[in-house]
Amino acid sequence: MFKRGIVILSLLLATVFKTSAQINTMSQSPFIVKGFHIDLRIQVMTMDALKSFALKLSKAGINTIIMEWEGTYPFTKHPLIPNRYAYSKDEIIGFINYCNLIGVDVIPLQQSFGHVEYILRNDRYKDLREDQKDFSQVCPLQTEQDKALFTDLYTDLASTHTSKYIHIGGDETYLLGHDERCRLKAAKEGKSKLYIDYIKTLCDIVIKLGKTPVLWADIALKYPDAIKLLPKGTVFIDWNYGWEMNRFGDHQKLMESGYEIWGSPALRSSPDNYFLTQWEKHFKNIHDFVPAVASLGYKGIVMTSWSTSGQYSPVFESENEMAEEYAIRHVYPLSGFNMLVAAYTESITNAKPINIESFITRYCKERYGFDADESARFWHALKITPYEIRNGKVVSAVQFSVKQILDSTKMALETLYKLKPDKNKDEFEHYRLMTGIRVNYLQFQDILQRVNSPSFTVSMVPEVLLELKNLMISEEVLDLHFSQLNKNFLNASEIEAENNLRNLRVQLLYDRLSRNK
Numbered sequence: 001m002f003k004r005g006i007v008i009l010s011l012l013l014a015t016v017f018k019t020s021a022q023i024n025t026m027s028q029s030p031f032i033v034k035g036f037h038i039d040l041r042i043q044v045m046t047m048d049a050l051k052s053f054a055l056k057l058s059k060a061g062i063n064t065i066i067m068e069w070e071g072t073y074p075f076t077k078h079p080l081i082p083n084r085y086a087y088s089k090d091e092i093i094g095f096i097n098y099c100n101l102i103g104v105d106v107i108p109l110q111q112s113f114g115h116v117e118y119i120l121r122n123d124r125y126k127d128l129r130e131d132q133k134d135f136s137q138v139c140p141l142q143t144e145q146d147k148a149l150f151t152d153l154y155t156d157l158a159s160t161h162t163s164k165y166i167h168i169g170g171d172e173t174y175l176l177g178h179d180e181r182c183r184l185k186a187a188k189e190g191k192s193k194l195y196i197d198y199i200k201t202l203c204d205i206v207i208k209l210g211k212t213p214v215l216w217a218d219i220a221l222k223y224p225d226a227i228k229l230l231p232k233g234t235v236f237i238d239w240n241y242g243w244e245m246n247r248f249g250d251h252q253k254l255m256e257s258g259y260e261i262w263g264s265p266a267l268r269s270s271p272d273n274y275f276l277t278q279w280e281k282h283f284k285n286i287h288d289f290v291p292a293v294a295s296l297g298y299k300g301i302v303m304t305s306w307s308t309s310g311q312y313s314p315v316f317e318s319e320n321e322m323a324e325e326y327a328i329r330h331v332y333p334l335s336g337f338n339m340l341v342a343a344y345t346e347s348i349t350n351a352k353p354i355n356i357e358s359f360i361t362r363y364c365k366e367r368y369g370f371d372a373d374e375s376a377r378f379w380h381a382l383k384i385t386p387y388e389i390r391n392g393k394v395v396s397a398v399q400f401s402v403k404q405i406l407d408s409t410k411m412a413l414e415t416l417y418k419l420k421p422d423k424n425k426d427e428f429e430h431y432r433l434m435t436g437i438r439v440n441y442l443q444f445q446d447i448l449q450r451v452n453s454p455s456f457t458v459s460m461v462p463e464v465l466l467e468l469k470n471l472m473i474s475e476e477v478l479d480l481h482f483s484q485l486n487k488n489f490l491n492a493s494e495i496e497a498e499n500n501l502r503n504l505r506v507q508l509l510y511d512r513l514s515r516n517k
Contacts, residue, residue: 028350033300035064040072042327043307044085049489051098058102060345066167068109071118077152080122092160108157111169112150112202113138117312130175137175140198151205158209168202171216192223203231221249227257239264242285262300263293267340268331269306271388274502275441280383282340283356286347294351303344307331335489336430339363368421381412389445406442413439433481444506461513468510475503
């Protein structure tokens, strides 16, 4: 008990007695809410890692975390919703209390319209589905049942979270107006009415709990004239990962709506996956979007960090029975993105465009002991050939072959191993590992091109099998590396699952060509 008291006192002192430099720097920020979004849909962090990450954010000036708990929250009245990695109620309360001590407000994000596969997959909630095969979205006309479910979920979240806000989601409702009843209502009154009426129902539940509703702005931007029907206290989060401000609709009408708006860039987003991280794209997103929304007068900023696309691939055991669903597109864990987190937290202190090259040079000097030349080589290695491979083709404005991309990435990996950081070596290992994973992936893509060529014959199979076997051996080394670097960050069983997922396609092709039974 005495030790626990000392720890709490230390945290309080650390919160109260921040250096004057920190206080003065953060006072320059135009944002009241300085936030970070943690996505736990997959890659569930250990509670120790979660607290450590929250403390790091707090020290950097972050005062808000939006927690997308999804299946990790232990809903009392709905035991089918929590997944195998769900925290206990005591762990949730302990985390929120810890964050309160270090000056961080924890806002729960509960998807309540789209992106609710993890709820609607259960037969208990089948009548709420917009579609009986695509379980991603709630039918907005099932209001009484919806109200009962989300009243339960919001009430549970409100009982553990001290924040004045509850984030209700509301983004990417691709099935809007899909079923017969919704299609008829949309034809009669418009999709905007279908969307806003349901969102208003959710907002009203939140308000009755004494909380303020927060939602993503993308769908609302499509229907700006209907926005005024929502409660005036509603907060919109305008997410932009590097595109035009009017991508989702007339941005000016959202600005004129009178609602409070927060902005949201991303440090992991499509097409990022285990085999590609578009570092330069995310730095530019920070460089461009943070000062842009500050000039527009947004009250808050929240960095998103998506571990997956939010879309799922179902596995059906019969025409009408789903056995399992798998998240599409896994991304390297948040453990490997300290540099982008630091760039974001620095950028929101005064909301001026961050000088990317200058920041990287300074970061590399402070974190790894690199000189300017080493920093430049490091940055070049990270951002080289940031192209997606789609159906065997390199997606780029300039024509490249997979082999060219592979050769460039091998050179980048060689550069990263030649660089010798004199501190924070474990952090630096993440860059090497991510690049090593990409090299293996590109080698596999090169093999795929050859085996899919009309000129591929049975006589070539033994050579390809040898290549695949060598690839699997190198994957075993990468798996060990991944497990070591993330052993205290993710659950052990989840690390194993992530390793197996990355290696699946190589193993399947090997089995097919070797005719394993």
